[in-house]
Amino acid sequence: MKEFIIKANKAVTNGEINLKDLPGSSGRLDLICRCVNSAFFLSHDLRRDTIFYSVNYGNPNPPVALKFIGDELKRLSPDERSIAMFIQKALSKDASEIWKESTSGIYYSNHEFKEIILEKKNSGKKIFYLHLNGKPLENFDFKNESDVVFILGDHIGLSKEDEEFLEEIGAEQISLSPLELHADHCIILVHNVLDRLK
Numbered sequence: 001m002k003e004f005i006i007k008a009n010k011a012v013t014n015g016e017i018n019l020k021d022l023p024g025s026s027g028r029l030d031l032i033c034r035c036v037n038s039a040f041f042l043s044h045d046l047r048r049d050t051i052f053y054s055v056n057y058g059n060p061n062p063p064v065a066l067k068f069i070g071d072e073l074k075r076l077s078p079d080e081r082s083i084a085m086f087i088q089k090a091l092s093k094d095a096s097e098i099w100k101e102s103t104s105g106i107y108y109s110n111h112e113f114k115e116i117i118l119e120k121k122n123s124g125k126k127i128f129y130l131h132l133n134g135k136p137l138e139n140f141d142f143k144n145e146s147d148v149v150f151i152l153g154d155h156i157g158l159s160k161e162d163e164e165f166l167e168e169i170g171a172e173q174i175s176l177s178p179l180e181l182h183a184d185h186c187i188i189l190v191h192n193v194l195d196r197l198k
């Protein structure tokens with residue numbers, strides 16, 4: 001299983017989303033929609049072995065965590081607007097401690113970013129933090145890793161406190177390129193490396 005967890009610092013946390021203004025009033029929800037696209041969509045198929053989380057910290061009710069489970073997704077199309085409409089449905093409901101399903105394969109809760117990561121760590125999963133200045137990807141061998149979790153920042157990136165937390169729990173930093181990339185492109189690059197091991 002491959003999991004991606006992104007902290008969406010400004011992404012909206014209720015259903016009042018202007019679908020014509022995902023980058024502006026929705027707090028860069030466009031970026032999250034593109035990450036969902038990169039996490040799951042193949043040509044005429046979906047990646048069933050992938051889970052994607054966006055933990056939204058924008059107004060008015062942060063945090064709201066969204067979980068997309070590849071094996072359960074139905075009716076989702078690859079375009080940003082369609083993905084945003086499914087996100088809007090999930091964000092229109094009241095998030096609580098318990099993960100609830102909004103539409104097939106899309107869940108919501110009020111779990112914190114760090115809480116979700118810690119839960120993965122405690123269940124024995126290997127955590128990697130994608131960072132421009134990490135160790136080059138070529139230094140890692142994923143052949144024997146069946147359950148991997150990749151942490152990403154959004155356009156703002158992670159705070160110092162988040163980075164210290166990741167260091168404390170032993171997350172290794174991986175650099176995918178000497179250039180700073182968009183988060184959705186990072187997801188594609190990670191998938192490509194893991195696809196080649198199959």
Ligand SMILES: C[S@@+](CC[C@H](N)C(=O)[O-])C[C@H]1O[C@@H](n2cnc3c(N)ncnc32)[C@H](O)[C@@H]1O
Nearest residue numbers: 130131132152153156157175176177179180181
């Ligand atoms: C647009 S970048 C973030 C830029 C932000 N200003 C910062 O300083 O973190 C979005 C995310 O993509 C990932 N990323 C970008 N370039 C990367 C690279 N070359 N290697 C690994 N991860 C990268 C990081 O997780 C980053 O937080």
